[in-house]
Amino acid sequence: MGVTVNGSIVLARYGEIYRGDIVRNAHKAGAIGALVYTDRKEYGGGGGARWFPDDGWMPPSGVQVGTVYRGIGDPTTPGWPSTEDCERLSEAEVEEGGEVPVIPSLPVSGKDGKLILRSIGGQVANDDWQGSEDVPVYRVGPGPGIVNLSYTGELVIGTIENVIGVIEGVEEPDRYVILGNHRDAWTFGAVDPNSGTAALLEVAQRLGKLQKRGWKPRRTIILCNWDAEEYGLLGSAEWVEENKDLLASRAVAYLNVDSAVCWPSFIASATPQIDELLIHATQQVQDPDNSSQTIYESWLGSSNPVKIGRLGGGGSDFATFVQHIGIPAAALSFGHGYPVYHSLYDDFLWMKKFGDPMFQRHVAVASVWGLVALWLADSEVLPFNYLSYADELQKYSKEVENEISGYKDISLTPLFKSIEELRKAATEINNQREAVVENKGWQSIWKKDQSKLRELNDRLMMAERAFTDRDGLLERSWYKHLIYGPSKYNDYGSESLPGIGDAVEMVKKLNTTESWKLAQHEIWRVSRAIKQASQVLNGVLT
Numbered sequence: 001m002g003v004t005v006n007g008s009i010v011l012a013r014y015g016e017i018y019r020g021d022i023v024r025n026a027h028k029a030g031a032i033g034a035l036v037y038t039d040r041k042e043y044g045g046g047g048g049a050r051w052f053p054d055d056g057w058m059p060p061s062g063v064q065v066g067t068v069y070r071g072i073g074d075p076t077t078p079g080w081p082s083t084e085d086c087e088r089l090s091e092a093e094v095e096e097g098g099e100v101p102v103i104p105s106l107p108v109s110g111k112d113g114k115l116i117l118r119s120i121g122g123q124v125a126n127d128d129w130q131g132s133e134d135v136p137v138y139r140v141g142p143g144p145g146i147v148n149l150s151y152t153g154e155l156v157i158g159t160i161e162n163v164i165g166v167i168e169g170v171e172e173p174d175r176y177v178i179l180g181n182h183r184d185a186w187t188f189g190a191v192d193p194n195s196g197t198a199a200l201l202e203v204a205q206r207l208g209k210l211q212k213r214g215w216k217p218r219r220t221i222i223l224c225n226w227d228a229e230e231y232g233l234l235g236s237a238e239w240v241e242e243n244k245d246l247l248a249s250r251a252v253a254y255l256n257v258d259s260a261v262c263w264p265s266f267i268a269s270a271t272p273q274i275d276e277l278l279i280h281a282t283q284q285v286q287d288p289d290n291s292s293q294t295i296y297e298s299w300l301g302s303s304n305p306v307k308i309g310r311l312g313g314g315g316s317d318f319a320t321f322v323q324h325i326g327i328p329a330a331a332l333s334f335g336h337g338y339p340v341y342h343s344l345y346d347d348f349l350w351m352k353k354f355g356d357p358m359f360q361r362h363v364a365v366a367s368v369w370g371l372v373a374l375w376l377a378d379s380e381v382l383p384f385n386y387l388s389y390a391d392e393l394q395k396y397s398k399e400v401e402n403e404i405s406g407y408k409d410i411s412l413t414p415l416f417k418s419i420e421e422l423r424k425a426a427t428e429i430n431n432q433r434e435a436v437v438e439n440k441g442w443q444s445i446w447k448k449d450q451s452k453l454r455e456l457n458d459r460l461m462m463a464e465r466a467f468t469d470r471d472g473l474l475e476r477s478w479y480k481h482l483i484y485g486p487s488k489y490n491d492y493g494s495e496s497l498p499g500i501g502d503a504v505e506m507v508k509k510l511n512t513t514e515s516w517k518l519a520q521h522e523i524w525r526v527s528r529a530i531k532q533a534s535q536v537l538n539g540v541l542t
Contacts, residue, residue: 001123003140006030009147011116013129015042018314018491020068023105024098033149034105037113038064040132043339044110047134051339056354058339060111065186066342067230070491071099072319072478073237076157079478081242082234091155104151119145160227162235167207167221169377172454175219175461176247177377178254179203179369180236180317182229188347191338191355193229195260195362200225202366203373217377219252226317229258236317240324247325252461253376254321254329257369261351261361263335265302266295266368269309270330271322271464271484272388274372278308278330280383281371288334288360295364310392312484312498314491323481326468328384328461332369334361380453381433382460386426386537393419393483393530396496400523403504409516410507415523418530425537432456459539466533469525473499474518482529497526 010031012022019036026034038058040046045057052059069075074082075094082088094100108116117138125138163183169175181196188194204223226235240247253274266287268278282296290298299306311322311329321327338355340346356362375383397415404410436456445452468480479485485498488505495501503519535542 001126001140003122003142004030005142007032008142009033009035009149011113011120012036013039013042013113014064015039017489018070019066019105019107020070020101021489021491023068023101023103024070026105027101027103031103033103033147033151035108035113035116035147035149036064036105037108037116038062038110039113040110040135044132045339047132052345052350053353056339056350058110058343058345060114061109062340062343062345063107063109064342065107067232068101068105069099069232070101071097072233072314072324073241074234075100075232077238077241079241082238083242104149104153106149116145116147119143160235160238162227162239163225164239165204165223167211167217167223169218169220170216171450172219172457174250175457176222176251177217177219177373178222178224178251178321179257179373180224180226180254181257181260182226182235182317184226184228184230184235185346186230186342187344190348190351191262191346192259192341195262195351195355195365196257196333197225198362199257199260199366199369202363203370206366206370217374218380219377221373221377229317233314233317233319237320237324240320244325247321247327248465251321251325251327252382254318254327255369255373255376256316256318256329256331257333257365258316258331259333259338260365261334261356262338263355264289264361265335266299266364267309267333267336268330269311271311271328272308272392273384273386273460273464274328274330275308275388276385277372277375277383278332278368279306281368281375284371285364285367288358288364295368310484310496312481312486312495314486319486323479323485324468326465326481328464330372332365334365381436382457384460384463385430386460386463386533387423387430389533390419390423390426392496393422396483400497400500400504404507404519407507407516407519409513410519410523412523414527415530418527418534421534422530422537425534429456429459429537433460455539459537463533463536466536467529469529474502474522482526500526 008031010026012034014036022036023034043058044051049057051057076088077086095102118136120139120141121144122139122141125140130138181200182193183197185193228234270278279296282299283294285295287293287295287298311318316331318329318331322329340350397412401412467483469482473479473485482499485495487495488502499522503522507515507519
């Protein structure tokens with residue numbers, strides 16, 4: 001709209017992209033500060049709605065807080081663990097990295113945001129930026145209102161503490177099934193993260209009861225309660241970086257629950273080879289809101305076929321496991337996104353009245369979480385199905401094909417060819433897996449040969465690692481996964497084939513020979529990674 005913000009403080013609105021990207025965009029546009037507010041249209045229920053404690057909406061005085069750091073892990077130790085007396089970047093080097101904001105920012109309430117908006121003149125904002133029908137027309141500025149913004153924060157290095165519990169496996173103690181939830185909160189955190197912490201404790205209690213009955217897992221189960229997630233996934237990221245090589249060779253899967261419950265409706269996200277397992281688990285657990293159905297049946301009723309999200313965003317502790325190392329992962333919850341998120345109103349009363357009055361959804365999440373963990377820990381053959389991966393990759397590639405339809409110098413042939421190779425490899429290893437499980441065919445002798453069984457499981461476990469590249473994404477080298485990563489423009493946004501996506505955007509913007517070459521290079525990189533995954537599944541040298 002041609003508005004200049006050089007030397008100004010900008011007022012932005014929560015809801016579309018990650019708050020850290022809002023502040024970065026403001027700085028890139030020349031702003032010297034940023035205010036971010038919660039608009040009544042998204043968080044207050046719009047005109048005429050009631051708010052907490054009479055309803056679940058955010059009161060006008062509510063303030064949503066949160067980090068504006070755009071990275072993952074300690075910014076002074078990018079790529080290596082943050083421990084006492086370790087190597088650290090200087091403050092100047094951290095700022096040069098571009099992940100830490102260099103202008104001050106402050107979250108403000110909807111009430112204060114409305115007052116500031118009334119002081120802004122200039123052009124009328126676009127329709128999609130307007131508020132509720134009962135509020136004045138929003139304008140984009142500049143001024144004439146003036147805001148005094150003082151920054152009193154300081155950069156400090158503190159000590160955080162993760163809590164780790166281990167149930168050692170009896171047959172494959174060096175294979176890890178990891179469950180994680182964070183416990184730090186900006187305020188009371190009844191939803192985020194304490195609903196997930198309650199579910200983790202429920203799972204731990206049930207596993208303890210099984211142990212008292214004599215049960216021991218085949219593989220090691222690790223229960224993790226992360227610290228400092230809200231500051232940039234610090235607890236999980238630093239633990240993974242500290243144990244990177246062991247995890248890369250031994251981790252079977254990571255199962256994450258952050259905010260376990262905020263609304264009805266079951267939601268799951270995963271790397272695709274876990275899809276089948278999630279469906280099977282939800283078929284075994286009663287829907288907490290409808291005793292005549294399973295969770296799967298209710299899930300199917302809201303989305304047929306069931307919709308399973310992907311783990312490309314940076315919004316929770318699965319990020320380091322998937323995007324830095326390439327460990328199969330899943331994340332579970334009831335509901336996603338709630339009005340009092342990261343505010344003082346995210347408390348026990350809100351949960352009791354609106355989130356989960358009978359707390360049966362907490363129990364249901366724990367049940368699905370625990371079942372998936374048990375099957376991964378105890379199944380003789382890992383229940384991974386890479387045909388789901390091939391289907392997803394085919395879908396993503398078709399989307400890219402539509403994006404570049406007007407650019408004849410870019411070919412997707414190597415990408416489609418590699419996906420077909422993956423499909424063949426996935427079909428073959430599925431046949432091998434089923435033969436072992438059903439005890440038929442010559443593969444049935446593998447049950448008696450633990451080395452053969454181990455080799456089969458290793459192929460199923462390690463194929464996900466092949467989707468990573470040591471060079472990482474262009475200009476974002478910490479992110480190693482070439483299939484799933486955060487959007488370059490929205491850290492919370494999950495993006496498939498992120499390197500190709502970034503390169504295609506550059507082609508659209510520049511339309512130069514160099515940009516075409518970069519896009520083709522990214523296509524080749526992903527194709528090679530998919531081919532490597534096929535080779536791992538096949539388990540033979542070329």
